[in-house]
Amino acid sequence: MVTEKNLAASTVAIKKKKFIGSEAFWCYLMIAIPVIGFVVLHVYPIFWTFKWSFFSYYGVESTAKFIVLDNFKTFFTQDFTYWKAWGNTLIFALIKMPVEITFAMLLALALNKKMKGAGMFRAMYFLPNIISVAIVGLILSNMFSYNGIINNLFVKSGLLNENIDWFADKWHAFAMIIIGSVWSTFGVNVMYLLAALATVPEELYESAEIDGASKMRRFFSITLPLIAPVFQTILLLSLIGSLSVNEYIIVLTNGGPHGQTNTVMSYLYTKFVPGFADSANPQLGYGCAMSLVTTIIVACIAIFYNKFSNKMKNLY
Amino acid sequence: MRKKQVISNAVLYLFLIAVLIGTMFPLLYTVLASFKSNAEILTNPGSMLPKNPTVNNYVQAWTSDSFHVPTLLRNSVIYTLVNMFTTLLISSMAGYVFARGHFKFKKLIFYCFTALMFIKTGGITIYATFKVLSAVHLDRSLFALMVVHLFSIPIVNIYLIKGNVETIPTAIDEAAKIDGCSFVGVFFKIILPMLKPILATVAILAFNSSWNDYLMPNIFTLTAPGQRTLIVGLMALKSSGESAASWNLMLAGASIAMLPVLVAFAFCNKYFVKGIAAGAVKG
Structure with missing residues (x-):
């Protein structure tokens, strides 16, 4: 900071330049x-x-009514579908x-x-990741359809x-939803974990092996603590990604049957966003109140x- | 001991190969099924290989009116290329400024941009975006979306480029400045050429995300079906009444839509990997 200030000060002193044309x-x-x-x-x-969020607002400002906290009251006390969507998101x-x-960790350790x-x-595992979520939904809904290949294979093999x-x-x-979702994103976690594992020095394992540490012991006492910072980031990314899952749900089940698989974000989309909303003229004020609370909850988590x-x- | 090693290696490979088959299966299924007739897709899903392979689906997709692939493809290509270019321009300049610039609100602005990663407003703010657009007399269209994209903040890419600029010794900038190069001149003449590898990574990530984009292009082309991208067109066909009768078209369309991404991945997979790995380790 000090050097930055000095530098800025000396530039001003020497060149006596105006702001326009300066580096800043x-x-x-x-x-x-x-x-x-x-x-x-x-x-x-x-x-x-x-x-x-404090108005009853249908997209036309002249007819909007100021209703103080009614939007919040309604959805905290009456609108259980929203909170069920939160339940689904957490599930x-x-x-x-x-x-x-766990799956990605096993693969990363093997690789x-x-x-x-x-x-x-590694590259092949990553392939589903780069395919459009919309197409993933399309493919899965074909494969999982009633006469689709998944049912067919399961029945043939006797699983169903x-x-x-x-x-x-x-x-x-x-x-x-979960099978498909793991399929489409596990590869990126394999990559993250491999990048993390590459930072663990080989010598540590060698000396631990000489000391007679078992494979499990080596994993929990060497690998895990050493990759902890990256692991923490991976979990955070995965958490944010899972909490805000949206497009995938919309294209695969569209929240169905009867909104029972809606997550929070897909619920908001199917209620309020043009092209996805079931109602042509939603109460946007209500949507604003919900979005506000949702944003705060996600940030808090x-x-x-x-x-x-x-x-x-710190415990480690 | 040696025998044990061989067996454990074999088990390991079996596990990896089993996962590999599971991973590739849906993609292979899609491509192979796109050569089946619609009747075969619906009645005989169990066999991977088409009985009577036909390219009819592709011909139909190329010529049909409701799902006109050439138009959709054209829109997708324009949308993707423009977004790629703007992302490269914006994120390389921002990355350079945040790595090298000295100005008052640098830290504050950078924190603000970063905080956006944790703010998920769930789509309702699209109405505010519409208001902004109508204030500058822009109708909802693919063009308007590209303008919105230009003004959005590619924070992950900014991080990637900032990190890369920071690895270049500042002595190089200073030497250039002594030779009379300005702050902007240093960027274009010295730094930018040295950033080629990371720019390739940013380009490929931007290409992938724009090509695959569905929600926003769908919202912006609702009233202008002629401007739909390939993905939006596919999804429109899926949610239309003729969905069950058009699996052949949809699977052919999906294969066409996957092709550029898969080709890009085949040739540039090291750039993909670099972007992804750097993203995790730097957080």
Whole structure:
């Protein structure tokens, strides 16, 4: 900081230049577009959302009514579908994350052994990640359809007695959603974990082996503590990703059957966003109130997670 | 001991290969099924290989009116290329400024941009975006969305480029400045050419995300079906009444939509990997 100030001061002193044409001027100019975008497309919409959350607002300002906290009251006390969507989001995150991270960890540990073809495996596992979520939904809904290939394979192999309708009840739909979701994103976690494992020095394992530490012991006492910081980030990314899962749900089940697989974000989309909303003229004020609370909850979970995982790190 | 090693290696490979088959299966299924007739897709899903392979689906997709692939493809290509270019321009300049610039609100602005990663407003703010657009007399269209994209903040890419600029010794900038190069001149003449590898990574990530984009292009082309991108067109066909009768078209369309991404991945997979890995380790 001090050197920065000195530098700035001396530049001013020596060149006696005006602001226009100075380095700072060019800096501001080079980031002008994102800064304008930040104000216009992020800050303004947040204030906009805040303002209308106190109104009954159907998109026409002249008919908007100021109703103080009624929007919040309604959805805290009466609108259980929103809170059920939160329940679904947590179910999704709490099942998907452990399954996916454990699975990715096993694969990363296997691939980390410098075996032949490791690069090829890693690349292939990553493939579903780069495919459009919309297409993933399309493919899965074909494969899981009543006469689809999944039912066909399961019946043929004896895992199922007869075809099941994966889209007809909540738990079958959830099973499908989680299987598909793990399929489409585990590869990125394999990559993250491999990048983390590459930072652990080989010598540590060698000396531990000489000391007679078992494989399990080596994993929990060497690998895990050493990759803890990266692991923490991986979990945070996975958490945020799972909590804000949206597009994937919309294209695969569209929240069905009867909104039972809606997550919070897909619920908001299917209620209020044009092209996805079931009603042509939603009460936007209500949507603003919901979005506001949702944003705060997601941010709080992220902050809480950060605090909590820092404590965990200190424990190690 | 040696025998044990061989067995454990074999088990390991079996595990890896089983996962590999599971990973590739849906993609292979899609591509192979796109050569089946619609009747075969619906009645005989169990066999991977088409009985009577036909390219009819592709011909139909190329010529049909409701799902006109050439138009959709054109829109997708324009949308993707423009977004790639703007992302490269914005994120390389911002990355350089945040790494090298000296100005009053640098830290504050950077924190603000970063905080956006944790703010998920759930779509309702699209109405505020519409208001901004109508204030500057822009109708909802693919063009308007590209303008919105220009003004959005590619924070992950800014991080990638900032990190890369920081690895370049400042002595190089200073030497250039002594030779009379300005702050902007240093960027274009010295730094930018040295950033080629990371720019390739940013380009490929931007290409992938724009090509695959669905929600926003759908919202912005609701009233202008002629401007739909390939992904939006596919999804429109899926949610239309003729969905069950058009699986052949949809699977052919999905294969066409996957192709550029898969080709890009085949040739540039090291750039993909670099972007992803750097993202995790730096957090």
